[in-house]
Amino acid sequence: MASTNLSRDIGRIEPSTMADVVELRLREYLKKKAFKPGDALPKELELAEALDVSRNVLREALSRLKMLGMIESKKKRGMVLAEPDVLGGFERVMDPLILDQKTLKDLFELRLVLEMGLADVLFVRATDQDLKELEQIVNKEVNQIQLPFKVKYEIAFHGKLYQMSGNDTLMRFQNMLLPVFEYVVSEEAKLNGEAKVGRVTHRDLLELLKKGGPEDFRQGMREHLSPHFERIK
Amino acid sequence: MASTNLSRDIGRIEPSTMADVVELRLREYLKKKAFKPGDALPKELELAEALDVSRNVLREALSRLKMLGMIESKKKRGMVLAEPDVLGGFERVMDPLILDQKTLKDLFELRLVLEMGLADVLFVRATDQDLKELEQIVNKEVNQIQLPFKVKYEIAFHGKLYQMSGNDTLMRFQNMLLPVFEYVVSEEAKLNGEAKVGRVTHRDLLELLKKGGPEDFRQGMREHLSPHFERIK
DNA sequence: ATTTGTCAATATGTTCTACATAAGGACTAT
């Protein structure tokens, strides 16, 4: 019947609590005043009074900003603006079981995109030591037939690549994406059978990294990931 | 003097508030009980009692989860687990002025990685309509000499690429990265003078997208971004 | 003179009570 789509047509009213408003206003305030990390904030009571809300509501909003690492507070010293952790909010929410299918699919793809884009940074940053360590991973990997071990070295190899990028944010990011990636792969496996393995192995990628150029590596990676790319079509 | 490093050597004690603990425990609780979106949570008073904290502290923790979109609450109905917005936490924190230099640099690189990795997804998803729209952007772009307009079309072109990926999460993500990207570029420009333009233009990229393959497009994009890649060395 | 102890002041952390408000349920009247 038509009523099913009514709420979509007319648009729901979602009441925003005072904590929501205060959180927003605080962030605007911090931006407008161009606060920098280390700067002191007004006292709770002053803020509460200025916003005309109870200290309780204010603290709920402050608690949110504290979670994101935007502000820190100490007993008598008051509150100061801090350098937030960009990925902190991400981390807390990255649970395959509570994210919707579309988002999971998007994140799966996102990781593929990252892998494919990694080449140029790698060739800029990789040290001889890095390559040695990567080789050790590849050497240990051979002869592993049981699935759990294969997965373990799969993670180790690709994780090492991200570490070699020298980009901590990127490395953490991909680490957070891992559970999603594994989840999607395992779910797909239930439907379409075991994932095939790409023709290009980890050892091949290592060789490309040592002797080839970014172009070759990208092409190798594309081939290595081809079973996954098959899925997104 | 030695005392400067003392706090690093011995490690600071950072007191965690009850709200921190409760937030963590709530998230563990939700995972352990395998709550799915839509499931109802216990009442505030029950949770507070079970955790042996005041309703106030509990609400501070709940307020955090509400901010992330993990839970929703209505007046009498109680609270239910919701599907969080993966990028919500990210969005709130993405301010070039409060992030530290290393993180800004990491995020700058991250966007380069995304651009380079985009090719294969694009070739899977791009429709004729998309290509037409991209062409319109390129056509409008010519003859723009003033900087603000050039920047505008730069954003429009690359933004359209992300939109063509059909990956909403990816598109939103790159949109959030934009301020950081612009900030880093403008800061660098102050030091090292105006950024040079890559030899491959947007029109070239469009042609590659229409008539070439992923390989060609990646190579073109690499060339297009080469001024930026120069910076990260 | 530098360190250590004491004490008052203060801003955040925590609790408790009370009330406001919206939503659900049951029941009735039209």
Add this chain to the structure above:
DNA sequence: ATAGTCCTTATGTAGAACATATTGACAAAT
């Protein structure tokens, strides 16, 4: 069946009170 009324209830908000850690000033001890 629909709409109106009333009660119940879980969240939303407010305010007061106390706990606790930290600061700063000053005195005491080495």
